[in-house]
Amino acid sequence: MSESQKYDCLKLENQICFPLYACAKEIVRKYKPFLDKLDLTYTQYITMLILWEKKQSNVKELGKNLYLDSGTLTPLLKKLESKGYISRQRSERDERNLIVTITDDGMKLRERALDVPSKMGKCVRLDKEQAELLYKMLYQVLDSLDS
Amino acid sequence: MSESQKYDCLKLENQICFPLYACAKEIVRKYKPFLDKLDLTYTQYITMLILWEKKQSNVKELGKNLYLDSGTLTPLLKKLESKGYISRQRSERDERNLIVTITDDGMKLRERALDVPSKMGKCVRLDKEQAELLYKMLYQVLDSLDS
DNA sequence: CATAATTTAATTGTAAACAATTATTGTAAC
DNA sequence: GTTACAATAATTGTTTACAATTAAATTATG
Numbered sequence: 080m081s082e083s084q085k086y087d088c089l090k091l092e093n094q095i096c097f098p099l100y101a102c103a104k105e106i107v108r109k110y111k112p113f114l115d116k117l118d119l120t121y122t123q124y125i126t127m128l129i130l131w132e133k134k135q136s137n138v139k140e141l142g143k144n145l146y147l148d149s150g151t152l153t154p155l156l157k158k159l160e161s162k163g164y165i166s167r168q169r170s171e172r173d174e175r176n177l178i179v180t181i182t183d184d185g186m187k188l189r190e191r192a193l194d195v196p197s198k199m200g201k202c203v204r205l206d207k208e209q210a211e212l213l214y215k216m217l218y219q220v221l222d223s224l225d226s
Numbered sequence: 227m228s229e230s231q232k233y234d235c236l237k238l239e240n241q242i243c244f245p246l247y248a249c250a251k252e253i254v255r256k257y258k259p260f261l262d263k264l265d266l267t268y269t270q271y272i273t274m275l276i277l278w279e280k281k282q283s284n285v286k287e288l289g290k291n292l293y294l295d296s297g298t299l300t301p302l303l304k305k306l307e308s309k310g311y312i313s314r315q316r317s318e319r320d321e322r323n324l325i326v327t328i329t330d331d332g333m334k335l336r337e338r339a340l341d342v343p344s345k346m347g348k349c350v351r352l353d354k355e356q357a358e359l360l361y362k363m364l365y366q367v368l369d370s371l372d373s
Numbered sequence: 374c375a376t377a378a379t380t381t382a383a384t385t386g387t388a389a390a391c392a393a394t395t396a397t398t399g400t401a402a403c
Numbered sequence: 404g405t406t407a408c409a410a411t412a413a414t415t416g417t418t419t420a421c422a423a424t425t426a427a428a429t430t431a432t433g
Contacts, residue, residue, distance in 0.1 A: 100272075125247075196236065
């Protein structure tokens with residue numbers, strides 16, 4: 080086998096992971112100007128997505144939904160609390176649990192976030208069919224990684 | 227329009243970006259045990275992928291290839307230098323350029339990295355056809371983000 | 374009941390990522 | 404040739420991310 084063939088598997092262009100990594104990173108960067116207006120980072124934004132729906136959650140559940148651990152979430156939630164978008168208090172039933180509840184200000188922010196998805200959609204050139212296909216494949220990979 | 231419909235676009239499950247973000251993150255995490263053996267982080271690994279091929283580059287070029295800026299690369303390259311995998315020196319022709327060159331130890335590492343791609347491949351349940359499709363779509367998105 | 378095991382969040386330490394700025398070098402304009 | 408502009412990397416400050424550990428509360432086991 081030639082030198083080049085032997086090492087082909089280590090070429091950047093033959094990695095499936097790299098475009099995934101780069102794409103995620105660049106998309107998060109594209110969000111920035113839109114999220115800046117809401118005073119949110121991307122990770123804070125996806126945390127708010129959950130809370131806009133559920134109104135209440137806890138660190139463990141958020142971590143499961145977002146694939147994040149308490150080392151990431153604890154400072155992030157303190158930040159969101161300091162901005163007045165959420166409140167944090169221990170559960171009375173089980174004091175190990177930290178209950179995260181969205182505030183009125185947090186709910187108000189939802190209105191201002193309404194146009195973010197469509198603005199982002201315009202940055203990503205994928206038709207509906209392709210987007211659905213990509214979506215399915217990504218969740219398939221995500222599921223296969225869990226096991 | 228009902229309350230639920232109005233805010234559907236802000237549901238986590240309707241975001242294409244989130245599985246991308248989560249998937250990239252989880253795959254990088256999956257790399258960790260394999261890369262630990264090489265004393266490399268994921269970002270250091272993809273930097274080495276370039277250098278194993280090209281032997282030499284500079285900060286600007288690496289940044290373009292990897293979608294990273296000097297704020298990320300400068301400390302990373304210093305780290306790789308301290309591990310003995312690369313050397314850093316200013317170009318004589320243009321002292322603004324920092325030339326990054328792989329060392330003998332850096333090249334030796336390539337042998338030990340040879341089985342990383344196949345090991346990672348086993349973690350991701352995608353057949354060849356699907357993987358190629360995903361690959362194309364990701365680069366399509368990446369390209370559309372540039373413009 | 375008392376001790377062990379488990380669960381949950383917080384903390385610590387390291388690396389990544391990027392925006393904004395700075396410092397230096399090189400190039401262009403006059 | 405000097406001054407303005409551009410290019411390049413480094414620095415600074417903030418946030419993200421995670422592994423490993425710690426602390427506290429709860430549950431299970433003897």
